[in-house]
Amino acid sequence: MGNALFIVWRESVEAILIISILLAWIRTRDDTRIGVHHLWAGVAGGLALAGFLALAMLGVHGWLAAGALEVFQTAIVFVAAGLITHMVLWMRAHGRHMKRELESGLSHAAESAGGASVAMLAAIAVGREGAETVLFLYGLAMEQSGDTLARLFAGAGIGFVLALATAWVILSGARWLPSRLFFRASEVVLLLLAVALLVSGVERLIDMEWLPPLMEPVWDSSALLDDGSTAGGIAAAFAGYRAQPSLMVLIAWLGYWGVVALLGRLQRRSAA
Known part of the structure; x- marks a missing residue:
């Protein structure tokens, strides 16, 4: 429930902020060719x-x-992990200047496409999120059933409600919750979720005998934190923790953070 809540919350906040920026831009511009109805048409298209x-x-x-x-479900797990990581890196590069870039791009597009530019951008933003x-x-739900699946979707619903409240707070300029x-x-929680999905995908490949475990287990920390317990289950879902990891899983976990650190360093050099 918790990871579904967080994912929907984070994704919805980003979409709501983009929609809010577009709405403010439309009202400030006061262009008869571009109206709020174009924005909502784009939002509807993205939801569709x-x-x-x-x-x-x-x-x-x-x-x-x-x-x-x-095989399909395993592929979705890896795609979801990759998308989360890409989203975090993209927001690091563009989040600080997102408002300025959106408004600049809209001004140029509006000259030729008018209201269609707003509708298209809203559709892309909402559709992407x-x-x-x-x-x-889907990646989270495919291993759930019954009450657990119901709690997952309940968490998604709560996450959307929290997103509305969070976006309102950020847009209101509350000092105790600045957007940065x-x-x-x-970003930290999202990367932890991504590596948890990666570990799940690697374990699926091992179960399918597409990857060797290499050594199993590397250690046994069940006495300290059993991943079948409540606290261990949270650590497993949010960070890919395993009390008895195979060497292949450990390599994947460490390799993921190595790649993220490398990409982050290259990103900072590019920005400098």
Whole structure:
């Protein structure tokens, strides 16, 4: 429930902030060719795109045979982990100047496309966040059932409500929750979620005998923190913790943080 809540919260906040920037730009510009209805048309289009992806995922889920379905689900886990990581790195590079870049791009596009430029940008923003959310939730939900699955979707609903409140606070300029602090803190949690998904995907490949475990287990820390306990389960879901990890899982976990650190360093050099 907790990871679904956080993912929906974070993704929804980003989409809501973009929509708010577009809305403020429209009202400030006061251009008769560009109205608020163009913005809401784009939002509706983005939601429709995300909904279509969700239906497509369910259709594929019901159509594939057991073996092919397992491969498909494993691929989705890796795609979700990659998308989370890409989103964090993209926000590090563009988040600080996102408002300025959006307004500059809109001004140029509006000269030729008018209201269609706003609708298109809103559709892309909402569709992108919605599609990522669908992939993330699918990756989390495919191993759940019954009450656990219901709690996951309840968490998603709570996450959206919290996103509305968070976006309102940020847009109101509250000093106790500046946008920079919010995005920095959420980046850490998102990267932890991404590595947890990566570990889950690697374990799936090991179970399918596509990867060797190499050595299993490398250690046993069950006495300190059992990943079957409540606290251990939270650490497993949010950070990929395993009390009895295989060497392959450990290599994947350490390799992920090595790649993230390298990409972050290259990003900082490029910005400098």
